[in-house]
Amino acid sequence: MYALVVTIHIKPEYRQPFIEAMLDDARNSVQNEPNCLLFNVVQDEADPNCIYLYEVYRNAQAFEHHTQTPHFIRWVDTTKDWFAQPVIIGKGNHLSPPDELWKKQT
16 A cells, blocks of 8 residues: 655645645545545644645555546645645555555545
């Protein structure tokens, strides 16, 4: 499995619309992309303008497909001016749990 750990800092005045746009992208990713297994959105407890994403795809190609979907493109276009800092993206292959234990998020 291929995973992303993303840290996003939002301008405070855009926090709520950003969260709504992010949740829309997350829902569409899991519902409409067979190879997106998990898409979690987490708000930092100390800094509500900091959002973490944890995404799991079957492979890197599935993630590349994700970046071409209408919901992802809509998210990029909608949120492009709302970031307070550059987004930090960590990408890698899952070591644990093993691939055969993964099930798609519902």
